[in-house]
Amino acid sequence: MKRLNFSRKKIKTIGYWILGLLVVGIGMGFAFRQSILEQIIAKAVVKMKSEYQCELVVKNPHFEGLEHIAIDGMSLTPHQADTLVQMGPVRTGFNFWKLLTGTLQITDLEINGGYVQWVKTKNGSNFDAFLQKKEKEDTFTTVDYAELANRLTARFLNLIPTQMNIKGFALKINDLGHKVQLDFTQFMLQQQQLTTAIRLTEGEIHQQWQLSGFADPRNRKADLIFKNKKNDTLILPYLQHKFHLKTAFQSARFHLDNMGMDSGDFHTDGFASIQQLVLNHPKIASKDVEIAQARVDFHWIIGERSIALDSSSLLTLGKLQCRPYLFYEKEDGKTYALKLQIPKTKAQDFIDALPKGLFSHFEGMTATGNFKYQLDFSYHDKNPNALVFESKLQPEKLQITHYGAADLGKINSEFVYRAIEKGIPQRPILIGSSNPLYTPLTEISPFLQKCVLTSEDPSFMRHRGFINEAFKQSIAKNIRTKKFARGASTISMQLVKNVFLTREKTLSRKLEEILLVYILENQRIATKERMLEVYFNIIEWGPDVYGIGEAAQYYFQKKPSELTFKECLFLATIIPKPKGFMYRFDGTQQPKTFAQQQFDFLTRLMLRRQLITPNDTLGYGQPLKITGPARERLQSKIRDTVVLDSLRLDEFEF
Incomplete structure (x- = not known):
């Protein structure tokens, strides 16, 4: 019994010593934290200058309390080019205990004024240095895709603050004189609720955007709605100028239910929907393509060597529903697969669901009866002759009663x-x-x-x-x-x-x-x-x-x-x-x-x-x-x- 008591006392003493050393370590870190912060910034300045030919300036970096860092302003300017980043006062917080384990997790962020701009001229752009590809080994030949996806997702979500307040910040694009500007007059995340007010300016286009809803980056859940403040058509900027792609819609929604590891695979579940989508591109159709409503309920599965959109996913266009399946695997070559299944469907529901403008000759067509459809495609680059392509349509009293155009x-x-x-x-x-x-x-x-x-x-x-x-x-x-x-x-x-x-x-x-x-x-x-x-x-x-x-x-x-x-x-x-x-x-x-x-x-x-x-x-x-x-x-x-x-x-x- 005495021996047992002695062991307990010894363990207790060791515990005190460890706690004491930890407190001393934290105290010393706290005492020298300003010096450490300045050293980190100094290294960043050298790296920006040597690797990216950019001048990084950080004004008055300092700590506020134990878990907050503030600066009076910062700028990032490439040599002989327009400023890339300019910010006013910035204050950010971090999880101190997570940092001790080597994980940087941002807790809150405040930005008052500033901009990020991409400027391209006939002599080059102010972001060219960041686009240069560095020679790296093909890590995808050995890496576990699921573990990589989980690790990158965790790092990304840890950098999203749970409390955020951004005012007077702008995103600018100047592509050979074609200018686009997004002004974030308000961007606030409080109590897992996102509230924004964004102003778009592109030539004669002036719009007010809203991104709102529920966002919980720590638990990997979200339900966000993107729309025009006036409930009018929302136009995506720059795409028409750069790619001749006109894109507009009334509203879009993104819902994330689950994201994480399960039985060695990385799973992502949720849905995305869009209303009154309009597309126009010379390679798509000669006129606007209109989709009244579309929704995809997705279940992505990333395995050790594969990526798949599971067949439990569901694509909905009007009254038409189909189950898509996509698969990619890199194992002794590359395998690609696509499957599409349309269950028993009324022929008229199919015709009504066809996007306007994409099937102009079918507009006004009527039909009776039902049909089922299955598509099965797979291809392996090491054995191309074993390609599978099967397309089966099973009609049931299918009859065209009136032709369209x-x-x-x-x-x-x-x-x-x-x-x-x-x-x-x-x-x-x-x-x-x-x-x-x-x-x-x-x-x-x-x-x-x-x-x-x-x-x-x-x-x-x-x-x-x-x-x-x-x-x-x-x-x-x-x-x-x-x-x-x-x-x-x-x-x-x-x-x-x-x-x-x-x-x-x-x-x-x-x-x-x-x-x-x-x-x-x-x-x-x-x-x-x-x-x-x-x-x-x-x-x-x-x-x-x-x-x-x-x-x-x-x-x-x-x-x-x-x-x-x-x-x-x-x-x-x-x-x-x-x-x-x-x-x-x-x-x-x-x-x-x-x-x-x-x-x-x-x-x-x-x-x-x-x-x-x-x-x-x-x-x-x-x-x-x-x-x-x-x-x-x-x-x-x-x-x-x-x-x-x-x-x-x-x-x-x-």
Whole structure:
């Protein structure tokens, strides 16, 4: 018993010694804290000057109490450039006990006046030095993504004060004379409630913004609403000037429920929503794209080597709901995956949810019935040929009861077609028997039909608008080459693009093309024979040459039914680049080597598939003679250098 008492006394004494040393250490730190603060600032001044060529000035740095630091002002000015940062009096607090463990946690912040400005001139910018990339090792090859995300999030949130009061602070941008300014007349966080008043000025645009709601950085929770003070449209500045992107909305909300580690993974849960979103960009659509309301309930999971938007996430557009899944993994190469699932949905709800301006040809369309949809895509850079692309739409009594701007039914009757070249409508072409050069399918050489189908769309008569395998090969090649090197356009897609849409290269046009092709093919609006007949009579075959009736006269002074096998080969191979047909010929007005190789390849392919017989190729060795008006273009000097882009041999289906 005495021994036990002695041990307790000894432990108690050691405890007193430790506490005493701690108090002495804190006391000494408190006594020398001003000197330490000045040393830290001095090192920062040297670093800014040596590494970033900037002059850092901090006025009267001093402590106020145990846990607060104040300065009378500071500035950061790059050499021979405009001031980057200018601040008036600043007072900030920190958690003293957290600091003893090596963690900097800001508790409160007060700023009275100042600005941050980015200035770019023809001679450079005042932030160039901070954009220089330093050579670093690729830490992502070994780092645990989940641990990294958790660590960076903790550091970032610890720097957000739980109490904040900022007045008279401005963010300025001057990009070669284009000026944008955000004035934070009020930015206050008190008792986890955020209140702001922000004034935007950009040219003739003057707006009052509000960012308000609940914010708890220590517990990683937030519920914030961003809107215009007058409940009017809120315009995001600078994007239109810099990227030609017009962006505006009425309000946006961000809600964060949970963020942290769970079972070795880093999880983030919440939702984001936006009302009355308007987008406009030349690559998106030719007009404003409007989304009345959109919301995404997200669940992000970051694992040791992966990042994923979990399939429990939900995307909502009007009455349309779908479940997206995104996945990226870096483990023995890179894996990318995308899945999209639309549960049983009313067709009309889908049409009503389509963003206005993005699907202009569907506005006014009505439909009955339901459908389900699933998309499954995955790609591994070490095994690109194993790419997965599956798109499945399951209709249920789906019926279009009224067409929108794109009247698909007109394809079955006589109509006027006008090609669009660089936004300019070309001369009208009557597609129907009233046009003497219009050619019914039965009067078009079977050789030409077989040549065109083989080179453009071998399975046209069997598929329903799309060829999954062609899509897979196209996507794989485009990813490998990191550019749009190959398409997967079927004759159905080309027909829809020519008859109902323009040739503008926008996201809108491509999405409309896909949906219109599906409706045309799967609603049985026209027979395959009728679609092929219209296709032959509207496509471009040369400079201002439209339809096979004009083409047969232009090149050979013949009717389409009189064309020889070799003449049909020629016409089939110029479809991708019809205006440049003359560059396929040499100085003797005969096909160049690459053009003849295409003829040979196409012929062998058709023989192998038994689309033609050897007897059909009799006379194949005879010279190809251009006898029509096209001959005048061949008589001019033909360039020696030709880019082989009219027909890629590797795009044929074997």
